[in-house]
Amino acid sequence: MLKIPEHQVAGHQAQGGKLGPLVDDSGLFYKPLQGGDRGSHEVAFYTSFYSNPKIPPHIRRFFPKFHGAQVLEASDGSGLLSHLVLEDLTLTKSNPSIMDIKIGSRTWPPHESSEYIEKCLKKDRETSSISLGFRLSGLQMYVPKETGFWKPERKSVQSLSASEVGLVLRKFVSSNTSSDCSFAQAVYGGPYGILSQLLELKAWFEDQTVYHFYSCSILMMYEKELASQENSSHGATIKMIDFAHVADAGGVIDHNFLGGLCSLIKFVSDIIATPNDPTNVVERIF
Amino acid sequence: MLKIPEHQVAGHQAQGGKLGPLVDDSGLFYKPLQGGDRGSHEVAFYTSFYSNPKIPPHIRRFFPKFHGAQVLEASDGSGLLSHLVLEDLTLTKSNPSIMDIKIGSRTWPPHESSEYIEKCLKKDRETSSISLGFRLSGLQMYVPKETGFWKPERKSVQSLSASEVGLVLRKFVSSNTSSDCSFAQAVYGGPYGILSQLLELKAWFEDQTVYHFYSCSILMMYEKELASQENSSHGATIKMIDFAHVADAGGVIDHNFLGGLCSLIKFVSDIIATPNDPTNVVERIF
Numbered sequence A, B: 001m002l003k004i005p006e007h008q009v010a011g012h013q014a015q016g017g018k019l020g021p022l023v024d025d026s027g028l029f030y031k032p033l034q035g036g037d038r039g040s041h042e043v044a045f046y047t048s049f050y051s052n053p054k055i056p057p058h059i060r061r062f063f064p065k066f067h068g069a070q071v072l073e074a075s076d077g078s079g080l081l082s083h084l085v086l087e088d089l090t091l092t093k094s095n096p097s098i099m100d101i102k103i104g105s106r107t108w109p110p111h112e113s114s115e116y117i118e119k120c121l122k123k124d125r126e127t128s129s130i131s132l133g134f135r136l137s138g139l140q141m142y143v144p145k146e147t148g149f150w151k152p153e154r155k156s157v158q159s160l161s162a163s164e165v166g167l168v169l170r171k172f173v174s175s176n177t178s179s180d181c182s183f184a185q186a187v188y189g190g191p192y193g194i195l196s197q198l199l200e201l202k203a204w205f206e207d208q209t210v211y212h213f214y215s216c217s218i219l220m221m222y223e224k225e226l227a228s229q230e231n232s233s234h235g236a237t238i239k240m241i242d243f244a245h246v247a248d249a250g251g252v253i254d255h256n257f258l259g260g261l262c263s264l265i266k267f268v269s270d271i272i273a274t275p276n277d278p279t280n281v282v283e284r285i286f
Helices: A038-051 A114-124 A160-172 A186-187 A195-203 A255-273 B039-050 B114-126 B160-171 B185-190 B194-204 B255-274
Strands: A028-032 A066-073 A080-087 A097-103 A134-143 A148-149 A212-213 A217-223 A237-241 A246-248 B028-032 B067-075 B080-087 B094-104 B132-141 B148-150 B211-213 B218-224 B237-241 B245-250
Touching: A038 A066, A038 A114, A038 A246, A097 A255, A134 A160, A160 A255, A186 A195, A186 A255, A195 A217, A195 A255, A212 A255, A212 B132, A255 B255, B028 B067, B028 B114, B039 B067, B039 B080, B039 B245, B094 B255, B132 B160, B132 B218, B132 B255, B160 B255, B185 B194, B185 B255, B194 B218, B194 B237, B194 B255, B211 B255
Parallel strands: none
Antiparallel strands: A028 A080, A066 A080, A097 A134, A097 A217, A134 A148, A212 A246, A217 A237, B028 B080, B067 B080, B094 B132, B094 B218, B132 B148, B211 B245, B218 B237
16 A cells, blocks of 8 residues: 655655655655656666675665665556655654755766756755755654644755754754754764764765765654653664765765765764854854 | 076966066065955965964964065066965975875855856866866976976876876876885875875864865975985975965865865875775776
C-alpha cells in the first residue's frame, strides 16, 4: 500500500496530486526518476557506490540503503514511471526534527552547459550557498508543547545570513521555539552525536577521490521527545541524499563539498562550545 | 639602490620597462599599488592583519612582513607611485625553487560586479581552479646540472590536469627534470616540511572567521642545492601572498580557500606516501 511520506522537508512532494516520492509499510521509499538523464544518473550513482570496494563500510551508513529501481504508478496519476527504491529514512521515527542542508558553495558540475551553470550560479548567489558554503533546503522541528511541527516555508530558509543560520541550528536543538539549546550536548555533542558523524564524513572527504557530490544534501535528524528523556536514544543521525549531479572526481578530492562541510562543522562546534551564547556577534573588518 | 627582483614567478613584472615590483639591498620588496581600489585594499588588509589581536602569532609567519606604504619612482618610468613595502621573501636564497599556487576554486568575492565575476569565472573554468580547487600561477625550479632554472611559461601551467599537477609537484622535489622525488621527504615531509606547514595553515582556516582570501596565492619555496646536502637547512617555506581581493568573513570560515588548500594537501601527502609511484592512475567511475 503506497502513501505520501509524512516527513519530507525538501524536494518535489506528492501532495495535491503532484509527482513526488511514495513510501510503503515495509520501510521502502520510492523516488520517481528525475527527468533528462538525472534519474538514470542517480541510479548509476547508487549502483556504483554500493559496488565500489573503495568505499569504506563505515561510510556506507551515511547513505540510504539502495534496493534497485522499480516501475510503478506515479503519484500524479500520469501512469507508470521508474522509481528509485531506497530506505525510508524516517520509518522508525514518530516525530522527527529534520534539517535538509544542501552542501557546497557551487551546485553545478564543471561539465554542465553554460545555460545550466548560469541558472545554478544565480541561485547559489541568491541563497546562502556562495556565502556560507551551504544552504538550508528545508526543515521541520518538533515543538512538543505547541503546535506539533514548526515547518518554515522552504524559500525562506534558503537565503539566511550567517547569524540567522546559527540561530536556526540553535533552535533545532532547543526545547521550544526559543533557543535554549537544551539538547545541544545530547544531539550535536558526544561520541555518537551529529558533530562526531560530520567529522567522520569530513575525514573521508579529505581523502576520497572517487566522487564529487554536486547539489547533494546532508539530512540531520533526531527525535526531540526522546532527547528529553534520560537513557533513551534520540537517534541523532546524518544521511547524505540526492545524487542526480554526482560527478567523477578525476583524481581530486571534492574540495567544494569539503569546504561547505567544514563551514557547517564550524557552526555546530560553536554551538556545542557556547550553547548559552546565541549572540553570534559578527565583527566587520572592512 | 632599487632593482628588479631576480626570482619573481607570477604577477606583473618590471622587466622591459614595465610596471612591476622592485627590491633593494636591505631586504625590502616594493610592490606598486594596483589600480582601482585594489592597491588601497591590499594596504588596508596588511594594516588590519598586523594589528588584529585575533590572528595567532604562529600564523603571522606565513605572511610577508609589512613595512607600510611608500611613494617612489615607478619601474616603468611613469613617475611617482605608491608602493606597498614588504619583506623580500627570496632575499637570503641563492637559487630558490618557487611555486606560486592560487588557492580556491572561486577567485571572486561575492560582492563584486557581474562583469568582474563573469571574467573571473571564465578564467576559473579555463584553468584548473574549478576542477582542482587551485591553479599554478607560475613556477621556477632549479636544475643544478643543467641549465640553471626551469621556468615554464605561466600560461602553460595554469590549466594542468590533476595528473599533470601531480607530476609538476613531483618534479618540484626531484633532483633533475625527471621525477625521482629525491627530496620529497626532506622538503614536503618531516615536522618542519611543507606538508606540516600546510596542515598548520589548514587548522587555522577551519576556525578563523575573520578574512576570506579570494585570488590569493601560496608560495612554496626551498633551495635544492642545500636539500641535497645533509645537515643543511634548505629553507622549505610556504608564504601567503596577494591580498587585493581579501573580503570580510561575515562570521563564516573561508570554505573556498580551505577546500582548495585541502586539495593541495592531498596532492602533497600522496607524494610523500608514494614517492616512487608517479603513475597517478585516475580511475573513471562514470
